[in-house]
Amino acid sequence: MIKPLPYFRLFSSCIAVQGNQNSLLFDLERKESYDIPELLCGVLAQLEERTIPETKAHFEHQYDEGIDAYLQEFEKLELGFFTDEPEAFPKLEMIWEDALAIQTAIIEIDDSDAYDVLSVLDQLDHLACAALQLRILKAIPLQVLQSFLAATQASRLRSIELFLPDGAYSESELIALKEVHQRIALLVVHSSPQQKVVDLPEGEDKIFFVQKELTAAAKDYVSPDNFVLDVKLFSEAHHYNVALNRKVSIDHKGFIKNYPSHEKTYGQVSTNKIAEMVQSTAFQEKWLIPNDQIIKCQDCPHRYTCSFNSDLKVEENKWTKIDDCGFDPYTNQWKKI
Numbered sequence: 001m002i003k004p005l006p007y008f009r010l011f012s013s014c015i016a017v018q019g020n021q022n023s024l025l026f027d028l029e030r031k032e033s034y035d036i037p038e039l040l041c042g043v044l045a046q047l048e049e050r051t052i053p054e055t056k057a058h059f060e061h062q063y064d065e066g067i068d069a070y071l072q073e074f075e076k077l078e079l080g081f082f083t084d085e086p087e088a089f090p091k092l093e094m095i096w097e098d099a100l101a102i103q104t105a106i107i108e109i110d111d112s113d114a115y116d117v118l119s120v121l122d123q124l125d126h127l128a129c130a131a132l133q134l135r136i137l138k139a140i141p142l143q144v145l146q147s148f149l150a151a152t153q154a155s156r157l158r159s160i161e162l163f164l165p166d167g168a169y170s171e172s173e174l175i176a177l178k179e180v181h182q183r184i185a186l187l188v189v190h191s192s193p194q195q196k197v198v199d200l201p202e203g204e205d206k207i208f209f210v211q212k213e214l215t216a217a218a219k220d221y222v223s224p225d226n227f228v229l230d231v232k233l234f235s236e237a238h239h240y241n242v243a244l245n246r247k248v249s250i251d252h253k254g255f256i257k258n259y260p261s262h263e264k265t266y267g268q269v270s271t272n273k274i275a276e277m278v279q280s281t282a283f284q285e286k287w288l289i290p291n292d293q294i295i296k297c298q299d300c301p302h303r304y305t306c307s308f309n310s311d312l313k314v315e316e317n318k319w320t321k322i323d324d325c326g327f328d329p330y331t332n333q334w335k336k337i
């Protein structure tokens with residue numbers, strides 16, 4: 001008779017997160033999550049240190065059948081495996097490093113000449129910014145838009161998300177923009193009378209038309225659909241506020257912010273250099289506040305996958321998010337915001 005293997009290990013990208021009312025087991029490679037009982041989180045924690053028989057004994061054999069059933073199910077779902085060499089399978093280390101001062105920038109542009117957008121793009125290139133979200137709130141001439149995109153062509157930007165108002169450009173102009181500027185990873189037309197997706201003639205690219213209007217200082221929203229299941233972000237979220245870390249926003253008036261909807265500003269691009277502002281301790285303060293240090297979020301099972309962009313404030317010596325995300329980890333319920 002074959003002796004059962006004494007240890008159980010989850011694959012390194014499969015990680016359980018305990019919340020106040022609900023716990024989740026994430027498979028970060030396959031981008032799946034599974035609801036699991038809180039008690040099972042405790043069992044999985046014990047299994048990291050003990051054999052299966054020792055774990056069952058630790059719980060005074062109250063849950064032997066349940067433990068066996070769950071471990072077999074996890075093996076079937078390819079979330080983990082039985083082994084007699086646990087030391088050969090170390091846990092994923094939650095390390096996150098990035099040399100870039102700024103990874104992502106959001107630029108809001110309306111139809112006014114509030115600031116020099118080309119200068120902003122040049123400054124972001126000097127910061128080696130890798131990703132840009134260009135939010136055009138109101139119609140600007142096509143030539144002006146083209147000049148902004150042309151300025152990004154020789155830059156170190158790797159991807160651009162472009163939001164444009166409906167009615168400003170024809171579909172053929174939009175298709176041409178997407179074809180000329182291969183770095184446009186996402187093209188969204190906001191304030192559209194109808195929700196639709198237009199496929200580009202070649203390849204798998206699309207243009208998304210959405211009814212929602214994109215306004216200045218638009219607030220972020222959060223839903224189970226926009227949680228990001230990714231090893232890099234999961235690791236970053238253990239140390240940083242992933243919604244704000246290494247990001248800079250220039251609002252429609254040229255004010256430098258952590259995020260466009262935040263009230264707090266850190267200078268204005270007409271008088272301040274972006275590099276000086278983003279390297280200041282004040283600008284970076286909120287980068288260093290992970291969800292584990294924020295009231296309510298620290299009890300939420302989504303805390304390492306959620307990028308809710310709310311500003312933060314200190315209340316009774318504790319960090320809290322100013323805006324309501326709509327999720328209550330104490331009831332495990334979502335409300336409509």
Ligand code: SF4
Pocket residue numbers: 222291296297298300301302303306307308321325326327329
């Ligand atoms: S913002 Fe809401 S959903 Fe996100 S971690 Fe905090 S409580 Fe959870």
